[in-house]
Amino acid sequence: MDFPVLSIITFTPIVAGMVILCLPAHRKREIRILALVAATIALLLSAWAYFTFGQAQGDYRFEEQYAWIPALGISYHVGVNGISMPLVLLTGIVIFTGVLISWNIDDRPREFFAFLFVLATGVFGVFVALDLFHLFFFYEIAVFPMFLLIAIWGWKVTREYAAMKLTLYLFIGSVIALVGALAMYFMSGLNTFDLLALEQAGFSTAFQRFWFPFVFFGFAVLGGIFPFHNWSPDGHVAAPTAVSMFHAGVLMKLGAFAALRVGIMLLPEGAQFWSPLIIILATINVVYGASIAMVQSDFKYVIGFSSVSHMGLVMLGFATLNKDGLTGAGLQMFSHGVMTALFFAVVGMVYDRAHTREIPKLGGFAKVMPLVAVGFIVGGLVSMGMPGFSGFVAEFPIFMGLWQKQPVAALIAVVGIVITAAYVMRIVRQVFFGKMPEAFEGKVGGVTTFDKIALVLLSGIMISIGVMPSLMAPMVETGTEIILRLVGGV
């Protein structure tokens, strides 16, 4: 491998974070510029990798491998396939737009950006990991800064509670997953943590069935699977805007991705065995999350629960274990990531101006910030699976795969899509087109140029993929094929 692009992407944020920490705290402007530069580098490099992906060969592209702790069979091994590549790009997009949106954070921006970048490195590290230890290592790196970011910069009312809840959930989940991972390590007898080697370890059916739930559900906690979804809306709401974007946009994908990468790909027979349960839980996710979103009066909680609902679709796609469903799930991870980042950005912009998130108290924002309204509507159309937007490109294959696997679940899950339309329309109607309360009249200003860039970028991506699915779908399919080979080409 000539150019270690994945390593550079992974470490750019953390290096930038450390440099930022060395700057004096009062040089806020320099800190912000540095943060933006680092985020831009990460975005451009991941975009470059994304667009040159097709030129490389093999299941895993841009592979790098160095010995790390050889005695234990641990190596620094990275590479991306068709499913993780879009997620790397997603992380680049969210970190970039997150920095843009957080430009005006005034409370200790130095520490804020530093922690955000540590988080980003953790996330990149997981998406590119081809070594189980490596994956866990970065997974924990990603979870920890979350606690500080929420507890320090979060919404004053619930931040301690939410930060604690989130951290405990995720640590417990990861510990359970770790137990499963260690079981695989010892059982394989290969003395290696290498994922590609473990895939070929040939675990017995009984072993797979026993350990699959540990690994899958341990990670799926971070993916928000019912009934372990509860940390996520609280966490989303308490977090500051950029962190919510990261949290819902990328971090939940981290859980889903790890559940897929370690759970399904290493223990495919276990996945076959447990898939009915996953389908049941994920179907609950979809309908339950959407219906709770419908009755929330807090704008941000609506979006928080909508993530629970949409991640259910990802899990449904996984559980089909067929080509359509898995491809759809891969696309949905990206599409939902971008969409929810956009949603939280919009919520943040509204909240910054209105200082309330109670939907009945808001209104008329379309007039003062039309672009934000358009952005939200685009996100809403994505979330309800409107053709021409990325949501449709993702949800249609999921339903197609699900119908082949379990039509009844498909019939129930589509109800979630109708409810999605209901809550999106409710917000559009009240927050953007409702009557503006007197208190805001003339006091609410427009958004900054940076905000606009972020909105346009996020909406543009969702529309581009919706209109031209060939930008992403074929790539995801190459990843799906790898999984299908392991699962046995169902």
Added chain:
Amino acid sequence: MIGPELLAFLVPLPPLLAFFVIVLLTNRKNRLSHRLAVGAMVISWAMAMTIFGLAVSRGDLGHHPIAASVAWLPMGEGVLNLGILIDPLNAITLFFVAWTCLAIFLYSVGYHNFGKPRDPQDRAGLPPKAGGIEPMYARFFAFISLFAFGMLTLSVSDNLLLLFIGWEIMGLCSYLLIGFWYGKDSAKRAMVKAFITTRVGDVFMLLGIAYLYAATGTVNYREILFDEHVLQTLAQMPSVIGGLSAGGLIGLLLFIGTVGKSAQWPLHVWLPDAMEGPTPVSAMIHAATMVSAGVYLMARFFPLVTIGWHEGGALTPTMTLVAVIGAFTALFAATIAVAQNDIKRVLAYSTISQLGYMVAAVGIGAYVAAVFHLVTHAFFKALLFLSSGSVIHGMEHGIHETHDHVDPGDMTNMGGLRRKMPITFWTFLIGGLALSGFPLLTAGFWSKDEILADAFAHGRMVIFVVLALAALLTAFYTMRQITLTFLGKPRTQAAEHAHESVWTMTLPLVVLSVFAVAAGWAGIPDHFPVIGGLIPNWVHGFVGGTLLEHPEAVAFSAVPLLVSISVALGGLLLGWLVYRRVTADAKDPLARLLGPVHTLFKNKYYFDELYDLIFIRPAYWLAETVSYRWIDRGLIDGILHAIGRFALRVGAFLRNVIDLPVINGSADMFSEGVKGAGRGFRVVQTGRVQQYLIVGLLFTGVILSYLLLANP
């Protein structure tokens, strides 16, 4: 290469371009915006007519359609292609869509008071009060352009996916346009209601598409519907629901989409409320195009809906359901229409009713009749809506002049408008007669008669009687409408001062009236007494070619003909007799006659209230109380917090019972012991050097003696 294929690809694009240009560039320039929109529509219209001409002149279009496609979404083993198909059904759909859209575009210019100055009192999101230009004039044209794009896309598509895209674009535009005057609360409610109700149908339709794709590996119409082998497989493949074949279930799922889009019972509730939008919107979406899309879908998937059925044979379960829902809707909506006073609402319910006719026709296998009625209905219903818009416009004019603030859409405030608005009167009359099925002359007669004849000929007596009753009511409420609106004397000052509308509004009316009459002549059955065969039955020959096997024409029978003539004339006569003497402030004569039944009709059988009671409230209760409060906050968080508290208790226990007494205690004991020892030894630390020296000497002595004694 400019072939008909390329042309078909291009047809939908001009309005899309117009949409983008207006939204992004010209949305402050009213004149330029409407020129762009209307110009784009003219281009699309011209292309559509060229294609139609080519299609008609091509022999055996059904087997040799104009078709082409490009790859879009790679999926599973194959690739989803997006392409165009001009077969007879698409050609004829394209024909009426292009005409009605063009008429509606032109009409909108006048309807939104182009050329008048902007009234400073008017606010965006509310209808202009005093005849000033619409504040969001350019935006309106952007939206209807996008809408036209959706419908044209649907009309030329060769597969279900592209159809669905057009379908959803229209759903979105319908939402935006119903809520065009979003300042009105009723409009906001209506827009959401319309969107969500149709969405219910849409998601099931989406599942139908997914199922179809999963079963056949394609969503292309011709690969499924024109391939006997595929159809046979679908007919024999068992589905998840016992007793239904896969094909039947797919047909049913698609039909749910139609129920939503074409506002069939039980998803009909959104359409009447959708009248909150501007009138051109009502005409376009809720008469000519979008609601037609639902019936189009049924016509398109006719081979699938009727899978396992042979012409003349017993109906399949899916067909029976379709026929029953259609016929029931036709009668049910007609009964509501007789008791409405709002001119547009009557038309809305009549639309539901007429769509029910078409759906019933598909259900009984009367393919050509369904499509024929679809086409004629699009023309005469667009005409009626636009005429009613002209009436309302005239009334608003009168209100503005006289400051007699009455509801401009309420027919009881009208009367005598035939002298004030002669063109509108004549065109409305033509449309109304076509709707009632006025014998021989109007298009509505021929298409409606064909449905009745088919039902009768194949012995579907229940359907026949229900549809005939609905036809009677249709003629009745249409005449009621004409009488209340145009005949007699003006009942209010506003009606007295109403004016005829501008030419941009009346010209489209005249054009559409021509079609409302003449479109029927293309489908006169060959065996019709006297005039049959004078004009060849072009519709049957052309439309029938869409199917793999050309359907047989129904043999002539005098009974349905007499029935359809007598219900039409009888209904019209009754309507005139009952309503000709209505004066201002008089109670509706029908209300006196029917009493509480009339109240039931007037309140639409209380369906809105019923749905609120059995769906909406329980849904909210489930979501809010059960899911959120009980499960999420109660159970899950409860368990979590209990674990948290338990962990604290365990911590406290460990601290108080083990940590403090045992561990701390023993550590403390140890340290206390050390301290005690220290205190004890403190006495030796006196600070006197002499003492230390003595002690040192003593120790040295002891050690020396020990060493000497131990190692002799």
